[in-house]
Amino acid sequence: MSDPAATSPAAGPAVPAGKVALNLLFVNGQRKDGWIFDPEATLDSVTGRIMAEWPSDLTVEKPVAQAQIRLLLRGRFLEGPGSLAAHKLTPGEATVVHVVIKAHEPAAAAPADSPKPAAREVSPNKCCTIM
Numbered sequence: 001m002s003d004p005a006a007t008s009p010a011a012g013p014a015v016p017a018g019k020v021a022l023n024l025l026f027v028n029g030q031r032k033d034g035w036i037f038d039p040e041a042t043l044d045s046v047t048g049r050i051m052a053e054w055p056s057d058l059t060v061e062k063p064v065a066q067a068q069i070r071l072l073l074r075g076r077f078l079e080g081p082g083s084l085a086a087h088k089l090t091p092g093e094a095t096v097v098h099v100v101i102k103a104h105e106p107a108a109a110a111p112a113d114s115p116k117p118a119a120r121e122v123s124p125n126k127c128c129t130i131m
Helices: 043-052
Strands: 020-026 031-037 069-073 094-101
Touching: 031 043, 043 069
Parallel strands: 020 094
Antiparallel strands: 020 031, 069 094
């Protein structure tokens, strides 16, 4: 009798030896499986590929910048310059990571050399009572 897990759709495709498979789970519950990476791929290259190959059928809005994409693994954000292997993702296995999109913060409109607004002056006949 065959192993039901080997043929079930939930098992997903086999992960190539020496590669890391990421199954992306988005905040709305949509899932995209089978993103294959080299274990030495950096987080920057992973988020760059996610940005470049953003699935068109997602109902999650595509981020404006790559820096907005955050990956969450086992309750912790994956951060820093390390590789997938450095973050303990095991080659030959598929790992579910949550994809979180940070809010976009628009760049400041005022140039750096513009004068800063003057501090508000307080009239000498006004007072403040702190209780």
